[in-house]
Amino acid sequence: xxxxxTPATTSTDAPHVVVVPDSFKGSLGATDVAAALRTxxxxxxxxxxxxxxxxxxxxxxxxxALLTTWRTxxxxxxxxxxxxxxxxxxxxxxxxxxTGVVELAEASGLPAVGDVxxxxxxxGTRGTGDxxxxxxxxxxxxxxxxxxxxxxxxxxxxILTGLGARLLDAHGEPVPDGGEGLAQVASLDLGGLHPRAxxxxxxxxxxxxxxxxxxxxxxxxxxxxxxxxxxxVAFLDEALTxxxxxxxxxxxxxxxxxxxxxxxxGVPAAFVALLGAELEPGATLVAExxxxxxxxxxxxxxxxxEGSFDSQSVRGKVADGVARLAAASPARPPVVVVAGQxxxxxxxxxxxxxTAAFSIAPGPIGLDDLMSRTVARLSDVAxxxxxxxxxx
Amino acid sequence: xxxxxTPATTSTDAPHVVVVPDSFKGSLGATDVAAALRTxxxxxxxxxxxxxxxxxxxxxxxxxALLTTWRTxxxxxxxxxxxxxxxxxxxxxxxxxxTGVVELAEASGLPAVGDVxxxxxxxGTRGTGDxxxxxxxxxxxxxxxxxxxxxxxxxxxxILTGLGARLLDAHGEPVPDGGEGLAQVASLDLGGLHPRAxxxxxxxxxxxxxxxxxxxxxxxxxxxxxxxxxxxVAFLDEALTxxxxxxxxxxxxxxxxxxxxxxxxGVPAAFVALLGAELEPGATLVAExxxxxxxxxxxxxxxxxEGSFDSQSVRGKVADGVARLAAASPARPPVVVVAGQxxxxxxxxxxxxxTAAFSIAPGPIGLDDLMSRTVARLSDVAxxxxxxxxxx
Numbered sequence: 174x175x176x177x178x179t180p181a182t183t184s185t186d187a188p189h190v191v192v193v194p195d196s197f198k199g200s201l202g203a204t205d206v207a208a209a210l211r212t213x214x215x216x217x218x219x220x221x222x223x224x225x226x227x228x229x230x231x232x233x234x235x236x237x238a239l240l241t242t243w244r245t246x247x248x249x250x251x252x253x254x255x256x257x258x259x260x261x262x263x264x265x266x267x268x269x270x271x272t273g274v275v276e277l278a279e280a281s282g283l284p285a286v287g288d289v290x291x292x293x294x295x296x297g298t299r300g301t302g303d304x305x306x307x308x309x310x311x312x313x314x315x316x317x318x319x320x321x322x323x324x325x326x327x328x329x330x331x332i333l334t335g336l337g338a339r340l341l342d343a344h345g346e347p348v349p350d351g352g353e354g355l356a357q358v359a360s361l362d363l364g365g366l367h368p369r370a371x372x373x374x375x376x377x378x379x380x381x382x383x384x385x386x387x388x389x390x391x392x393x394x395x396x397x398x399x400x401x402x403x404x405x406v407a408f409l410d411e412a413l414t415x416x417x418x419x420x421x422x423x424x425x426x427x428x429x430x431x432x433x434x435x436x437x438x439g440v441p442a443a444f445v446a447l448l449g450a451e452l453e454p455g456a457t458l459v460a461e462x463x464x465x466x467x468x469x470x471x472x473x474x475x476x477x478x479e480g481s482f483d484s485q486s487v488r489g490k491v492a493d494g495v496a497r498l499a500a501a502s503p504a505r506p507p508v509v510v511v512a513g514q515x516x517x518x519x520x521x522x523x524x525x526x527x528t529a530a531f532s533i534a535p536g537p538i539g540l541d542d543l544m545s546r547t548v549a550r551l552s553d554v555a556x557x558x559x560x561x562x563x564x565x
Numbered sequence: 566x567x568x569x570x571t572p573a574t575t576s577t578d579a580p581h582v583v584v585v586p587d588s589f590k591g592s593l594g595a596t597d598v599a600a601a602l603r604t605x606x607x608x609x610x611x612x613x614x615x616x617x618x619x620x621x622x623x624x625x626x627x628x629x630a631l632l633t634t635w636r637t638x639x640x641x642x643x644x645x646x647x648x649x650x651x652x653x654x655x656x657x658x659x660x661x662x663x664t665g666v667v668e669l670a671e672a673s674g675l676p677a678v679g680d681v682x683x684x685x686x687x688x689g690t691r692g693t694g695d696x697x698x699x700x701x702x703x704x705x706x707x708x709x710x711x712x713x714x715x716x717x718x719x720x721x722x723x724i725l726t727g728l729g730a731r732l733l734d735a736h737g738e739p740v741p742d743g744g745e746g747l748a749q750v751a752s753l754d755l756g757g758l759h760p761r762a763x764x765x766x767x768x769x770x771x772x773x774x775x776x777x778x779x780x781x782x783x784x785x786x787x788x789x790x791x792x793x794x795x796x797x798v799a800f801l802d803e804a805l806t807x808x809x810x811x812x813x814x815x816x817x818x819x820x821x822x823x824x825x826x827x828x829x830x831g832v833p834a835a836f837v838a839l840l841g842a843e844l845e846p847g848a849t850l851v852a853e854x855x856x857x858x859x860x861x862x863x864x865x866x867x868x869x870x871e872g873s874f875d876s877q878s879v880r881g882k883v884a885d886g887v888a889r890l891a892a893a894s895p896a897r898p899p900v901v902v903v904a905g906q907x908x909x910x911x912x913x914x915x916x917x918x919x920t921a922a923f924s925i926a927p928g929p930i931g932l933d934d935l936m937s938r939t940v941a942r943l944s945d946v947a948x949x950x951x952x953x954x955x956x957x
Binding site: 540 | 911921922927931935948953954
């Protein structure tokens with residue numbers, strides 16, 4: 174891997190350790206966790222090359238992780254929030270300009286509308302469509318859309334509208350925003366769709382497998398936490414069905430039962446049927462975006478971690494994404510989780526492609542005590558693991 | 566290493582894991598700790614060869630560890646306890662008959678005389694001498710003497726007496742047992758000494774570095790816990806000095822300042838000066854006795870452990886002995902401590918030749934909860950470590 178411009182002092186023999194943790198929620202941010210792990214690695218193997226990468230699971234916080242890694246400028250778009258009020262949303266573009274990143278929660282998130290009564294039928298994603306249009310204007314060839322944290326159940330209709338499409342009722346009039354509008358939609362006018370909307374590759378970070386409609390659908394499972402009562406849920410499920418029927422008529426693509434289509438109020442429905450979007454596990458998507466596969470190619474050890482390592486961790490979260498990529502890398506480096514608490518038995522840990530998981534707890538200890546020693550213990554456990562893997 | 570009689574099903578490619586823990590005091594015996602670690606190793610590496618060895622640090626419990634490993638008969642000797650009352654003491658002989666093991670606490674221990682007032686000046690080690698004589702009668706070529714837990718401060722005079730020597734006063738009369746006798750001793754009659762006493766190799770398990778006499782000597786440091794007041798300490802220190810002077814006149818060997826001579830009330834003084842005994846760290850001595858060096862020769866991983874892994878652990882305890890032997894073995898296998906609590910920082914752990922130390926604590930947890938989960942967590946951590954070292 175040495176190029177003619179590599180300085181003579183760079184040793185390709187130095188073992189390469191990749192440090193790519195999630196945050197320890199409520200205790201330490203991912204960047205600080207990575208720094209503490211790095212300290213331990215270098216204490217045990219002073220000659221090691223250590224690459225720290227910011228990771229996220231494709232949900233809220235992903236945009237920040239990518240901006241940290243890429244060190245690219247933050248772009249802003251003046252748009253509307255989930256209930257139509259003016260707001261400013263951010264997006265990111267990768268250093269090579271190829272990849273744009275849209276985080277749905279930026280413009281259309283639930284927390285941002287926490288100051289007004291929940292509007293399960295009216296809230297929408299038009300603001301995210303405005304952001305997506307700005308990313309297309311910026312020239313991105315692929316767009317990562319991070320879902321999660323949405324306030325709406327609109328099947329992605331708002332995003333389409335932001336991108337220039339029009340949803341019309343039986344009289345040819347535009348329907349209102351939100352799930353309410355879906356109940357009236359009769360036809361779709363794509364004449365004004367952003368010219369690049371069908372040229373780029375859309376990649377959606379999706380960590381649920383819920384279908385768009387039905388008992389496990391977007392309305393039934395997720396709308397209640399956005400304020401929907403039982404009647405609203407039935408209404409929204411019918412509206413989403415009507416919307417999916419329309420999409421199927423227009424495109425031939427059936428998204429009613431598509432696993433993952435129920436994420437973020439059904440946003441994938443419009444993206445998949447009309448724009449050919451791919452649904453991908455968030456952690457894997459983000460990992461690729463920060464360059465993890467390339468970093469893993471010659472890694473001798475991969476350290477990841479999170480506050481609580483449990484059965485959720487190996488289902489689409491950071492540790493899972495890291496493990497999948499490590500298994501696919503030519504070096505097949507061992508992946509070690511260093512966690513505040515380890516609740517997953519070793520057998521299930523291994524089955525998930527994770528070599529080992531260790532807690533930072535030094536023995537019987539209370540939560541407060543342990544949190545106060547998180548940095549030191551992260552370094553210590555990282556040093557032990559490094560010593561075991563490298564310094565032999 | 567395959568011999569013609571090795572069954573065809575034995576694969577020499579199977580990685581060899583050596584499991585050699587101390588007990589988790591107050592929680593789990595060493596045998597059960599070893600079984601739990603073994604379970605974890607085999608869960609991660611079903612094809613591994615696992616050798617479980619009982620270890621001890623050369624103090625009380627060492628005889629039991631050796632009997633467990635050797636599966637040899639227990640031998641009994643009718644003798645006297647530290648204050649002269651009849652008692653029965655045990656000893657062991659290795660399967661090949663070459664090595665005898667005497668544990669001082671068996672005949673001359675402090676706990677066995679806990680039912681009477683402490684007798685710091687009168688308590689002695691004659692019983693241990695009787696046991697040693699029985700071991701010589703049994704034909705052993707080397708004798709391991711495990712010190713620790715003594716009730717007396719007699720410079721080993723009692724053991725000599727048990728072996729047939731006589732300590733005489735200025736009038737040629739035998740002196741009384743205990744430190745009191747040393748204050749009167751004027752000459753030594755070795756005419757009746759056991760004929761094999763000077764033929765065998767005496768190896769004393771000693772884990773302190775205290776000299777025989779002076780401010781850090783046996784009387785000053787250890788006699789108070791055997792009941793000596795300030796005046797008794799001064800008397801005993803003077804008596805031990807008189808005894809060491811006599812030994813030096815008789816043998817030319819000066820033991821006054823010898824590091825370790827202060828162990829067990831000065832027992833090494835007589836052994837070293839008169840019988841050429843070697844003082845050795847207890848854990849190393851026991852490790853050799855159970856065959857650890859041979860087991861380590863082709864080990865891919867060594868697991869040890871104890872309830873609390875702290876600064877004491879790397880000073881002559883089991884983990885320390887295991888680490889020293891592993892470092893000296895041709896395979897130089899990684900040594901991993903699995904402990905109830907890990908108090909030693911990774912840097913000091915490495916400096917002691919131990920590759921890594923992990924706690925069984927899965928996160929914030931109380932002592933009782935952790936103790937109730939010791940077996941399962943030992944297996945789990947052992948599985949993680951095994952996976953990290955072997956299954957790559």
